[in-house]
Amino acid sequence: MMNVEHHFPFQKKFNRLVIGFTTLLSVIFIASLMLGIIPIGLDELFHYFSSSDTSIHFTISLRFQREIIALCCGGMLALGSAIIQGLTRNPMVAPDLTGMTSVGCLFVVVCEMIWIKSPVLNLFLGVAGAFLGFLLCFSLTSRIRNRLTVILTGISISFTANAIMQLFILHAKEDIANYLHFITGSLYAVNGISVWIVFVITLMIVPLVFMLGRRFSVVSLDDQTCYSLGVPLQKYWITYFFLASLLVGTSIIGVGHLGFLGIISPNMARMLIGNRPQYIFPLSFLIGGFTYLLADTIGRCIISPAEIPAGIITNMMSAPVFLYILFRYYRGQHEWN
Amino acid sequence: MNGIKVSHLTYHYHKKCILRDINLLIPLQQMICLIGPNGSGKSTLLKLMGGLLSLQSGTVTLDNISLHSYSRKSLAKKLAFLPQQCQIPPSLLVREYVALGRFCHQSWFSKLSYQDHFAIDEAIALTGLNLLAREPVSALSAGQQQRARLALMLTQQAHYLLLDEPMTGLDFKQQRNMLKLLSDLQKNHGKTIIVILHDLHQVMEIANEVVLLNDSRILTQGHPRDVICKDNVLKAFDCEYDFSFVCV
Numbered sequence: 001m002m003n004v005e006h007h008f009p010f011q012k013k014f015n016r017l018v019i020g021f022t023t024l025l026s027v028i029f030i031a032s033l034m035l036g037i038i039p040i041g042l043d044e045l046f047h048y049f050s051s052s053d054t055s056i057h058f059t060i061s062l063r064f065q066r067e068i069i070a071l072c073c074g075g076m077l078a079l080g081s082a083i084i085q086g087l088t089r090n091p092m093v094a095p096d097l098t099g100m101t102s103v104g105c106l107f108v109v110v111c112e113m114i115w116i117k118s119p120v121l122n123l124f125l126g127v128a129g130a131f132l133g134f135l136l137c138f139s140l141t142s143r144i145r146n147r148l149t150v151i152l153t154g155i156s157i158s159f160t161a162n163a164i165m166q167l168f169i170l171h172a173k174e175d176i177a178n179y180l181h182f183i184t185g186s187l188y189a190v191n192g193i194s195v196w197i198v199f200v201i202t203l204m205i206v207p208l209v210f211m212l213g214r215r216f217s218v219v220s221l222d223d224q225t226c227y228s229l230g231v232p233l234q235k236y237w238i239t240y241f242f243l244a245s246l247l248v249g250t251s252i253i254g255v256g257h258l259g260f261l262g263i264i265s266p267n268m269a270r271m272l273i274g275n276r277p278q279y280i281f282p283l284s285f286l287i288g289g290f291t292y293l294l295a296d297t298i299g300r301c302i303i304s305p306a307e308i309p310a311g312i313i314t315n316m317m318s319a320p321v322f323l324y325i326l327f328r329y330y331r332g333q334h335e336w337n
Numbered sequence: 338m339n340g341i342k343v344s345h346l347t348y349h350y351h352k353k354c355i356l357r358d359i360n361l362l363i364p365l366q367q368m369i370c371l372i373g374p375n376g377s378g379k380s381t382l383l384k385l386m387g388g389l390l391s392l393q394s395g396t397v398t399l400d401n402i403s404l405h406s407y408s409r410k411s412l413a414k415k416l417a418f419l420p421q422q423c424q425i426p427p428s429l430l431v432r433e434y435v436a437l438g439r440f441c442h443q444s445w446f447s448k449l450s451y452q453d454h455f456a457i458d459e460a461i462a463l464t465g466l467n468l469l470a471r472e473p474v475s476a477l478s479a480g481q482q483q484r485a486r487l488a489l490m491l492t493q494q495a496h497y498l499l500l501d502e503p504m505t506g507l508d509f510k511q512q513r514n515m516l517k518l519l520s521d522l523q524k525n526h527g528k529t530i531i532v533i534l535h536d537l538h539q540v541m542e543i544a545n546e547v548v549l550l551n552d553s554r555i556l557t558q559g560h561p562r563d564v565i566c567k568d569n570v571l572k573a574f575d576c577e578y579d580f581s582f583v584c585v
Contacts, residue, residue, distance in 0.1 A: 008430075008432070008433065009430075009471070010430075010433075211446050212445065212446075214446075214448070215440075215443075215445055215446075217433075217437060218437050218440050220426050221423070221424070221426060221437065222423050222424045224389065224420045224423060225420060225423045225424075225489075227388075227389050227409065227418075228387065228389065228413065228417065228418035228419075228420065228490070229413055229437065229438060229440045229441065229489075229493065230409045230410040230411075230412060230413025230414070230440055230441035230493075231409065231440060232408070232409045232410070274428030274429070275426055275427075275428045275429070276428070276429070276433070
């Protein structure tokens with residue numbers, strides 16, 4: 001029997017990292033269930049099914065839904081971002097910097113305001129928006145495509161879509177608070193159906209993407225080498241880009257517009273384990289989910305009973321990390337120099 | 338008949354003619370060298386034969402089947418191509434890098450099988466990278482990186498090997514090793530090799546057949562001794578060359 005681990009020493013490191021992050025995630029998940037306006041003890045948590053206190057039941061199930069959606073959406077956004085960074089071989093690309101999230105949010109908001117509110121329709125619109133946003137960004141830069149033009153074009157698309165969305169929200173007939181999470185990325189407006197949609201899509205798509213990660217490694221080589229190794233690049237682009245749009249679009253209906261989280265999670269994973277997509281995908285998911293859950297918990301508890309939207313907290317936490325990655329990149333220590 | 342057959346191939350790039358009515362037959366298990374001055378269309382011809390560029394007019398057949406009716410994957414199983422320049426992913430270890438060459442033999446969800454590991458080991462051993470297999474590719478010297486790229490190509494286990502200037506960046510000893518490796522692959526492993534070389538001595542040493550390109554056409558083609566002579570070199574390269582010390 002061949003000792004495969006000997007040949008691929010990073011598998012061990014990856015296993016350790018996954019165990020570490022999963023443990024952290026479980027701890028923060030349980031802690032987050034207990035913390036809040038109504039503190040819940042560990043014993044009450046364990047006796048959830050046997051206790052008859054309906055107020056505790058209600059609080060726990062509400063927090064549980066919220067945490068599931070934070071975990072899934074944060075993770076999916078990070079995973080989608082890892083895919084498009086790999087496809088474009090550009091570490092500074094992220095769903096919010098290519099117009100994916102903004103156009104998706106715009107579609108959802110406009111539809112909710114002028115037509116109907118339906119989580120299922122929102123899912124389709126979110127995915128279509130993510131798809132179109134990126135397509136627009138890439139078709140506009142088809143002539144002069146370098147790392148900077150893609151990002152700058154994406155940012156301008158993002159700003160335009162955000163501006164239109166804000167205009168709609170400010171002139172809304174009903175309560176502005178219903179739409180606020182599309183600007184800041186928060187979890188006030190979580191409802192039961194969205195939780196189910198997000199959860200089911202996570203269960204279906206995320207394992208698929210993890211399994212495809214192994215095949216994705218070859219895309220990190222240059223185009224010509226890919227062709228000579230027999231990679232049908234066009235097919236790959238379409239498949240993976242569709243998966244990324246699905247992930248980002250789904251995360252939009254759960255949490256709205258999240259900022260820096262998309263760009264930093266894959267880069268942190270890349271710093272930890274090198275540019276190996278089969279390991280980066282799961283790690284990005286875990287880091288994204290963990291960061292968003294942590295941000296939501298902090299936002300919920302720090303000035304309770306008021307709340308700070310989790311999107312604002314993640315942006316605050318991510319900005320220094322983003323700067324660090326940027327400096328590393330310009331000092332030439334980054335993978336893709 | 339098996340082999341690569343190029344007929345009436347013409348190729349334009351930005352309205353400039355790169356190749357004009359090329360007809361060429363590559364028989365099996367031979368070492369064919371493409372030579373010619375810079376810009377004579379050698380690399381373009383090689384890329385067209387390797388399926389890296391799409392044909393504009395003319396046909397290329399590989400084992401009697403037109404090149405464009407192969408899928409990328411099935412083409413990669415038959416034919417491996419070493420590009421002139423390629424980026425090397427810095428963080429990958431040599432073995433991980435070489436393992437990517439097994440792409441065309443795997444399906445969407447499969448892991449590396451026993452055969453895959455065997456092919457990787459063989460390619461690493463052939464290129465003499467055994468001791469470096471667990472080093473990151475970025476830590477290797479230019480010559481070692483070139484060998485890693487060759488190993489990546491050999492892992493495909495393709496019958497046809499197309500190499501675009503494999504000697505770039507190699508020192509004298511490495512060039513000798515590369516020549517030895519190429520002729521070993523041809524003689525003992527039965528591969529068909531098409532290689533672009535610039536050093537005429539090396540061409541004389543290893544080639545079974547030489548194709549001399551000049552000004553988008555094939556000037557002459559045949560046994561190295563017949564092709565590489567004063568007249569042809571003067572015609573193609575526009576310079577004098579003393580062949581008296583070239584041992585054949």
